[in-house]
Amino acid sequence: MSVQQIPIEQPLLEVRNLKKYFPVTNSLGKVTGHVQAVNDVSFHMKKGETYGLVGESGCGKSTTGRTVLRLIEPTEGETLYKGENIYQLKGRKLLDMRRELQMVFQDPYSSLNPRKRIGHILEETLKIHRIGSKQERMDRVMDMLNKVGFQSEQYFRYPHEFSGGQRQRIGIARALMVDPSLIICDEPVSALDVSIQSQVLNLLEEIQDEFNLAYLFVSHDLSVVRHIADRIGVMYLGQMVEEASTDELFAQPLHPYTQALLSAVPLPNPTIKRERITLKGEVPSPINPPSGCVFHTRCQHATEICKKNVPVKRDVAPNHAVACHLYE
Amino acid sequence: METKLLEVKNLKTHFNTERGRVTAVDGVFFTVYAGETVGVVGESGCGKSVTAESILRLLDEKSTEYEGEILYKGKNLLTSTINDMQSVRGNDISMIFQDPMSSLNPVYTVGNQIVESIMLHQNVNKKEAYEKATEMLRLTGIPSPEKRIHEYPHELSGGMRQRVMIAMALSCQPKLLIADEPTTALDVTTQSQILDLINELKVKFNMGTVMITHDLGVVAEVCTKVVVMYLGQVIEEADVRSLFSSPYHPYTDGLLKSIPQLTGDRSKKLHVIEGKVPTLHQIPKGCRFAPRCAFASEKCHEEMPELAQADHSRKVRCWHYKEIFQAGEEGPYVSAADSY
Numbered sequence: 001m002s003v004q005q006i007p008i009e010q011p012l013l014e015v016r017n018l019k020k021y022f023p024v025t026n027s028l029g030k031v032t033g034h035v036q037a038v039n040d041v042s043f044h045m046k047k048g049e050t051y052g053l054v055g056e057s058g059c060g061k062s063t064t065g066r067t068v069l070r071l072i073e074p075t076e077g078e079t080l081y082k083g084e085n086i087y088q089l090k091g092r093k094l095l096d097m098r099r100e101l102q103m104v105f106q107d108p109y110s111s112l113n114p115r116k117r118i119g120h121i122l123e124e125t126l127k128i129h130r131i132g133s134k135q136e137r138m139d140r141v142m143d144m145l146n147k148v149g150f151q152s153e154q155y156f157r158y159p160h161e162f163s164g165g166q167r168q169r170i171g172i173a174r175a176l177m178v179d180p181s182l183i184i185c186d187e188p189v190s191a192l193d194v195s196i197q198s199q200v201l202n203l204l205e206e207i208q209d210e211f212n213l214a215y216l217f218v219s220h221d222l223s224v225v226r227h228i229a230d231r232i233g234v235m236y237l238g239q240m241v242e243e244a245s246t247d248e249l250f251a252q253p254l255h256p257y258t259q260a261l262l263s264a265v266p267l268p269n270p271t272i273k274r275e276r277i278t279l280k281g282e283v284p285s286p287i288n289p290p291s292g293c294v295f296h297t298r299c300q301h302a303t304e305i306c307k308k309n310v311p312v313k314r315d316v317a318p319n320h321a322v323a324c325h326l327y328e
Numbered sequence: 329m330e331t332k333l334l335e336v337k338n339l340k341t342h343f344n345t346e347r348g349r350v351t352a353v354d355g356v357f358f359t360v361y362a363g364e365t366v367g368v369v370g371e372s373g374c375g376k377s378v379t380a381e382s383i384l385r386l387l388d389e390k391s392t393e394y395e396g397e398i399l400y401k402g403k404n405l406l407t408s409t410i411n412d413m414q415s416v417r418g419n420d421i422s423m424i425f426q427d428p429m430s431s432l433n434p435v436y437t438v439g440n441q442i443v444e445s446i447m448l449h450q451n452v453n454k455k456e457a458y459e460k461a462t463e464m465l466r467l468t469g470i471p472s473p474e475k476r477i478h479e480y481p482h483e484l485s486g487g488m489r490q491r492v493m494i495a496m497a498l499s500c501q502p503k504l505l506i507a508d509e510p511t512t513a514l515d516v517t518t519q520s521q522i523l524d525l526i527n528e529l530k531v532k533f534n535m536g537t538v539m540i541t542h543d544l545g546v547v548a549e550v551c552t553k554v555v556v557m558y559l560g561q562v563i564e565e566a567d568v569r570s571l572f573s574s575p576y577h578p579y580t581d582g583l584l585k586s587i588p589q590l591t592g593d594r595s596k597k598l599h600v601i602e603g604k605v606p607t608l609h610q611i612p613k614g615c616r617f618a619p620r621c622a623f624a625s626e627k628c629h630e631e632m633p634e635l636a637q638a639d640h641s642r643k644v645r646c647w648h649y650k651e652i653f654q655a656g657e658e659g660p661y662v663s664a665a666d667s668y
Contacts, residue, residue, distance in 0.1 A: 056515035163604050193371040193542065193605075198586035198598035205597070220515065227588035227598065250590065264520040266545030268587055270568045278524065279517045281471075282485050 010083060011044035012214055013068070013182060018042065018077035020060075020067050024287060033287045037063040039238035040077075042313075047181065050208070050215040052229030052246070054222060056261075058283060060238040065184045065218045069101055070094075081182075099129050102175035106187035108167035112159040118145075118170055119155035125177040140177070148173045148203060165196035169203060176207060182214040189224060201228060222265050226250055231319070234258045237294040238286055240313060244320040254322045256299045293325065301326055333401065333504050333536040334360040334383070334421075340395035341375075341382045350608040352378045354560040356396075357635060357643075358553075360504065360536040365527075367539045367551035367568070371583075373605055375560040376540045380508045383538070384423055385413055400504070419449045422497035426509035428489035432481040438465075438492045439477035442499055449500045464495040468525060487518035494525065501533055508540045523550055544587060548572055556580050559605060559616040562635055566642040576644040576653055579617045615647065623652050 018041045021034035038060040045051045053061045066072045068079050070086055079086045081097060089097055105111035112121055122141045126132060132140065142152045148169045159167060168188060175183050185204070189197040205228065207213065219225050225232060225246075232249050234242045234257065242255040253259045260277040267274070279298050284290055290297050296306035305325050313323040341353040353375040360366050368376045381387050383398055385405065398405040400416065408416070425431040433441060442461040446452060452460065458477070465473035468491040481489055490510060497505060507526065511519040527550055530537050539551055547554055547568065554571045556564040556579070564577040575581040585599035603620040606612060612619050618628040627647055635645045646652075 056517060165604065194544070194583055195371060195586050195601040196604065198588075198600050201588070202598055202600060222516070223588040223590050226590060227594050246594070260517060262590075264516040265590060266520070266523070266543065266549040267590060268544040268548045268572065268584065270548040270572050276520060276524075278521060282487065 009046065011080075012047045012049075012082065013216075014044040014080040015064075015068060016042050016078050016080070018064065018067060018079065019075045020063050020072060021075045035286050036238050036289055037286060038067060038074075039289070041235070041238075041240050042077075043233050043240065043243060045182070045214050045216065048208070048212045048214055049231065050217055050229045052225035052232040053216065053218045053235060054220065054225050054232060054261075055235035056220060056283065058237075058286065059235040060286075061218045061220075061235050062186055064235070065103075065186050065216055068216065069098075069103055069184055071103075095129065099178045100180050101182050101184065102178065102180040103184045103186065104168075104171050104175050104188045107191055108164050108171055109191075111171055112167055114159050116158075117155065118150075118157050118159065118162075121159070121170065122174050122177055125174060129178055131178065144173045144177060147176075147207070163196075165192055165199055168192060168200050172200075172203065172207070176211065179211070180213070182216065184216045184218070186218045187220070188217075190219065190221060197224070204228065222262065234261065237283060237289055239294055239323065241295065241324070242322045243313070244317075244322075248317070248320050252320075254316065254320070254327060255295075255324050256301055256326070257295050293323075330361040330363070332359060333362050334538075335399040336379070336383070336396070337399065338396040339379065339382060339398060341378050341387070342393040342395070343387075344391045344393070347609065351611075352560055352608060353382060355635065356555075356557070356560075356562050358555045358562065358565060360538060362503065362536050363530070363534045364553065365530065365537040365539055365551045367541060367547040367554040368557060369541055369544060369547055369554060370557035371542060371605060373559075373608075374557040376542075376557050377508055379557070380423065380506050380538065380540050383506060384417055384421060386423075415449075418445055418502065419500050420502055421504045421506065422500070422502040423506040423508065424490075424493050424497050424510045426512050428486060428493050428513065429481075431493060432489060434481050437478050437480055438484070442477075442492070442496045445496050446499050460499065461495070464499045465492070467498075467529070468492075468495045469521070470495075486514055487521065490514060490518075490522055491525070494522070494529070498529060498533070502535065504536045504538070505530070506538045506540070509542070510539075511546065512541070512543070519546075526550065544572075544584065556583075559611065560608070561616060561645060562643075563617065563645045564643065565635070570642060574653070576638055576642065576649040577617075577646050578621050578623055578649075578652060615645075623648055 018038055020038040021036050023031045024033045024035060026032050041064055053064060055061045063072065067074050074087060086097060119141050122144060123137050126137045126140065142155060145152060145154060189200050192200060208215065217225060217229055229246050231245050233240050236257050242258045253262050260279045263274060263277045281298050284297055292308050293306040293311050296302040311323045311325050313321050315321045316327050336356055336358050339353055339356040340351060342349055342351050356379050358366060368379060370376045382394060394406045400420065439458065439461055442464065443457040446457040446460055462473045462477055465477060470476050470488060470491050511522050514522060541547060551568050554566060554568050555562050558579050564580050575584055582599060582601040586601060588598060601620055614630045614632055615628040618624040633645050633647045635643050638644045
């Protein structure tokens with residue numbers, strides 16, 4: 001995991017002004033508005049880096065992850081992978097791109113086909129990308145099973161024979177089959193118990209070092225993200241409000257939303273009593289987000305300008321950008 | 329002097345299933361005093377929710393058998409008649425459930441549902457009940473409750489629905505509140521609002537609270553006493569500070585060490601408890617944690633330890649906790665508290 005800043009180095013993945021609006025229709029099918037799930041999000045990732053995307057439900061973090069993979073088509077914006085715009089690729093080229101970008105899903109129960117044997121689930125990725133002969137594919141699957149901590153004979157088992165943590169390891173193995181350079185992990189441990197969660201997190205770190213992988217790690221759990229990510233982007237209501245290296249973000253959160261979010265996480269240590277910043281009210285509807293800064297309706301520092309002008313994300317320190325009028 | 333509200337003594341809950349009889353709860357002890365919050369923690373399948381449901385006898389009685397005693401103000405709830413139970417539920421002991429989306433009836437307004445519970449348990453007319461319901465909603469921090477009371481559950485957000493559930497549970501001012509994962513389905517900022525609310529109302533009504541959760545952060549934040557469960561048994565009981573600073577049971581210690589921290593060194597590898605929780609059909613002989621325990625001896629695999637008094641405020645179910653703990657003070661065994 002290199003965190004060095006070399007400006008000339010081309011980012012592995014660059015997301016520019018990504019927007020995804022979902023149409024809202026009435027009972028006659030007429031479009032009456034749009035859910036602005038992702039609204040002008042930009043960030044980049046370097047090779048071998050873990051980028052954490054955090055926020056509460058409905059903030060657009062999962063949609064961002066899926067749109068980057070083009071599982072959902074974007075409304076606007078572009079995602080460059082090694083300098084090439086993913087959204088303009090077609091056919092064979094798109095397939096090749098997908099080989100490089102893989103995904104691990106949240107729910108290990110619904111993301112594996114219950115009618116297929118584990119070995120076949122893993123082999124399928126290779127088949128799609130037409131890699132190797134039948135025998136080679138089988139050997140590769142066996143290898144991979146061993147790598148994520150299974151025995152070779154488990155090749156012939158079905159998903160229901162495995163526990164949640166084991167299934168998530170199978171999901172990770174599936175993503176690894178085609179030697180990707182970036183894996184999008186959408187809440188990979190949130191369905192797991194604490195003791196199992198640590199097994200999966202450790203596995204993710206081990207294979208990252210081994211395969212030099214980059215992770216786009218989408219999660220609502222700040223302590224997990226702090227553990228695994230090198231840099232973090234905080235999202236609120238479809239927008240990225242703050243972006244910083246992990247240590248910097250936790251040492252000095254700048255955006256009022258980040259501050260409130262961090263202070264709301266219950267610490268597993270009863271001797272520490274912190275000043276909690278309690279947010280008033282609720283997250284506004286993404287169909288009709290507030291004018292100006294999207295957070296101004298709940299922000300204790302909000303002034304007139306916050307209601308009118310949209311703050312632009314700008315660097316306030318090396319490796320630390322924030323979209324807030326307080327820091328202009 | 330503190331009043332003892334609830335005393336659970338050697339509770340066992342058996343289910344008769346198609347695959348035979350399983351014992352989901354097997355030896356649970358704890359006591360709740362007025363104004364105190366007792367946390368019941370453990371991973372999925374450890375029996376914490378079944379314990380909660382057993383206290384109010386919410387499980388299907390056709391296929392469930394109870395053993396032991398649940399004493400509420402000295403009366404054994406497990407042998408009470410159905411009518412007696414009905415007057416205890418809601419009036420004396422109330423419960424909040426995990427999922428506010430599915431525990432409210434979607435075809436009635438929230439007001440309707442709160443009023444129903446008030447009229448069932450208290451001798452008031454409908455108008456008074458509505459006033460009371462509005463008052464309760466205001467107490468839980470719902471803005472403009474006189475308007476919200478006429479809304480249906482789908483019109484409210486998750487946090488609001490959980491507030492409605494709390495309002496309903498507290499509408500008859502129970503002495504004891506059982507909260508089963510009340511914030512698990514909520515976002516952290518909403519979670520902190522709801523935890524604050526439960527704490528505030530607990531003080532206001534001098535309620536005893538049983539907080540069922542898997543989240544050790546929540547426990548540290550709101551509980552005074554903690555009961556740790558593993559595979560249907562209580563394996564450790566302690567006041568919250570001692571539990572977090574010096575856990576006696578190897579499972580508790582492992583659990584505390586496997587959570588990623590918000591402070592301190594983050595480059596360290598996470599601690600892993602090897603293996604997985606066995607199913608209820610294959611409960612290990614001897615200590616139930618022995619197959620996953622790094623300190624297990626032959627005795628552990630053969631004989632089940634009892635929940636024994638360790639010091640004045642603590643109980644632990646482990647043969648070797650003294651040696652393990654002492655070795656930890658001197659040697660390589662690092663307690664979870666050191667990593668903060």
